[in-house]
Amino acid sequence: MWKVRYLDDPLEFFPYEPRFGQVRVIKEINNYARDGNIILFDAPTGYGKTPVVLAAILPIAEEYNVPILWAVRTGNETDRPIEELKQIVGRTRRRIFGISIRGKRDMCLLARQNNIRDHEGVSVLCRRMRDKCPFYRNLFYKRLSVKKPLLFSEILKLGIESNICPYFLQLNLARKARVISMSYNYIFSEPIRWSLRSYVRMKNAILVVDEAHNMQNVIASINSDRITLGTVERAINEVSRFNDNRSKRLLEKIKRLYKILKQEAEGIRGEDDIFDPITIISEAELDDEDFSHAGKLVSKIYTRMLKEGKSPRSSLRHLMDFLKLSIEYVELDGIAFLKYKDKNRVVFERWDMRASELLSEIWDYFFSIVFMSGTLKPYNAFSEISGIKHYYEVSDEFKIPRENVVSLIIKDLTTKGEELSVQMKERYITAFKEILPVLEVNTAIFFASYRIMNELIRDVKKIVEECNRNIFVEQEGMMGDEARQILEEFKKSEKNVLCASMQGRFAEGADFPGEALEAIILVGIPFERLTVRTQLYIDYYSRIYGSEKGRFYAYVLPALRRASQALGRALRSSDDKAILIAMDERYRDNRYFRLLPKFFREYAKLVNVPAAIEFIEEFHYKQ
Structure with a gap:
């Protein structure tokens, strides 16, 4: 650990007039970081976390001539x-x-x-x-x-x-x-990290992990992989272009693999199921020589495609890499093998559920680390899931005046259960018919899932159109450019309605400044459906942390973080105004209520639909 003799005042690096408790936060982060500590920094959207953290750690990086590595969720967020x-x-x-x-x-x-x-x-x-x-x-x-x-x-x-x-x-x-x-x-x-280490001195650098609550899912997606029956079909087509005996034998084995996977697909029970990669590979009679020969063919495929002016990619490479790594990982606790239907495709996935085991090995590279988000709390849960042993807590918020927020939990509504009953669906439609006409501002309706949204969207569209308002609907799998276009169109005028999933791209990270969004409705709690995948996840976390913590970490906490992120879209400063409506009575349960943002909890009321309308109308009148 370095001994500090002199550092520039971190406040000299802050480019704005400080607000809220920013001066205190800058000094606290600076003090903890200069001693090589890990800091968990929680503050709401719009607080100014980025310039605050930069001001706190730049003097340290300058003094000791080390880089600051700032990690963000996607490439689109690197510029901030x-x-x-x-x-x-x-x-x-x-x-x-x-x-x-x-x-x-x-x-x-x-x-x-x-x-x-x-x-x-x-x-x-x-x-x-x-x-x-x-x-x-x-x-x-x-x-x-x-x-x-x-x-x-x-x-x-x-x-x-x-x-x-x-x-x-x-x-x-x-x-x-x-x-x-x-x-x-x-x-x-790890492979990408190694490529950067040739150019950047990562050891003893200062690391900042932005939107750090995402790490649990991100580390899983990075280390997981999946193939489809289409992947195998394309691999067959690639190998069929080679006429030597070794390639012909490989072709027969991949065709056999295809038949085995089709049989596996026919045996899927429910939404998803498990499969055994060792059995599949053994029945296809694939061996080390086949993997070696496939590698040689992939090299030839790349060469041919480049000569033909095509993108050099290979489904054979993807297939054999998937199978080879599946063999290596099959005995590891925390690795699951799932098969399921995704629209018109059958998918076979190697799913890495591990988080703390993988992440804890990374943190030792760095001198100091700042994890920041608006939904890090509870800190002990975040630290345990992320493999962090010792840390310091820093947090702040901006006070939302009581007159600026209406927070309502609606009675007798819930998306609990595998499907919405006819009766519950009618209750939701009735609630929308009565509430949407009195919401005279840009409104976002965030549904617990795309499934729930699809069950209600036709009726919601009809209600919105009868109110002479524009409606914008997020589609599952929507590309970034299309999403940005919808977002810009939504923000252009007043009284628009956006329908999206709490598990989609608009519920987290989307920016709605000022009056661009002033009402949010949550339809349900975004729990994962209790499929085989979800149960495997809960079981794995329960083995590590015990049954109570395991269910909380794997099932409850991710859902309430998604709900909290969605609620935070409308409030970016103490001057913003918002109507926040939770259309699921389960939000009043303290197990869930305590995990919601303070600005919602502080003024929340449990009401029926008529009372909700009175509060909304009163709010509009005062404004």
């Missing part, structure tokens, strides 16, 4: 810390360099020229063609002088204008950057 760093540089006149980085798919100019957009294709293209790539070669002949913080889009533009590979340019720039903003993958995926 660098935008705030630009504000800090502008105010302090200090020469602090930072960048936001993206993967090869976003940055490779050669891939753009060849219209290759998928991760595997871009990666193979770069690996195969790097020595011949003119953009990569120019890295060694052209020198660029860069001093100010750069967003990834600015690095991309610089690369295009200079005919230099933007991907490797950003890695070279990362060597001298004080702040590097990146997606979670660069921290939590």
Whole structure:
């Protein structure tokens, strides 16, 4: 641990007039971080967590000449810390360099020229063609002088204008950057982390994990994989193009594998079921020689596709990697093998449920770590799930005046159960018919799941249209560009209605400033359905933490965090006003109620629909 003799005042790095308890928070984080501690920082959306944390840790990074690695959930969110760093540089006149980085798919100019957009294709293209790539070669002949913080889009533009590979340019720039903003993958995926370590001194760096409540799901998605019957069909087509005897034998085995998987698919009971990868691989008679030969064929497939001007990707590679890793992982506790139908596809998934076991190995790399979110609490649950042994708590909030919020829990409504009964569905429709006409502001209806939304959406659309209001509906699997377009259209005018799932992209991270969103309705609690997958998850956590904690960590806490994130979309400052309606009487249960945001709990009332209308009308009248 370093001994601190002198550090600049962290408040000098804060680029705004402090609000709330920001001065206290900056000093607390600075004090804990300078001694190499782990900090759990909880503050609501709109608090200004990013500039607060930057101001607190920049003096430490400057003094000891170490980088700040800022990890965010998706590539689209990497720019935010660098935008705030630009504000800090502008105010302090200090020469602090930072960048936001993206993967090869976003940055490779050669891939753009060849219209290759998928991760595997871009990666193979770069690996195969790097020595011949003119953009990569120019890295060694052209020198660029860069001093100010750069967003990834600015690095991309610089690369295009200079005919230099933007991907490797950003890695070279990362060597001298004080702040590097990146997606979670660069921290939590071991292969990707290794690629960055060639350029960035990660050991003893300061790590910031933004929206840290997502780690439990993110680490699972990074280490999991899945194939479909379509994957096997495409692999068969790839191998069938080779006529040597070894390839013909491999082809017969993959065809046999396909028949076995089809039989497995026919045996799915309920929504999902388990399968045994060892039995499947054994019955298909796949052996080490087959895996080795498949690797050679994949190399030939890549070569042929590049010559044909196609994206070099291979379903054979995906299939054999999936099977090989499944063999390696099959005995590990926390790994499950699931089969299920997803729309028109049959999916076979290797699901890694582990969190603390994998995450705890990562934290020792870093000198100090700040985990931040608006829904970290309860801290002890977060720390245990994340493999954190010792930590310091820092939290703050902005006070929402009582007159700015109406918080209501509606009686006699619930989405509890496998399906909505006819009677309960009618109750919800009646509640919407009476409540939506009196909500004279932009309103978001967040449903517990896409299933619940699909059961009610036709009637909700009809009610909204009868009120002469526009309705926008999130679709499951909606792409980012389409989602952004819906969001912008929704915010353009008043009295619009947005329907979305609490498990979708609008309920977390979407920005609704000012009057863009002033009413939120939660339809149900977003618990996972008690499928085989959910029960396996609960059972695994129960083995680690005991039955009571296990169910709470795996089932209850994730659901209430999703609900809390949805409620937080409407309140970004103490000046914002919002009507918050929980249409599920289970929210009054203290097991769940205590996990909701303070701004909801503080003023919550349990009411029937007529009383709810009176409170809403009174709120509108006072405004």
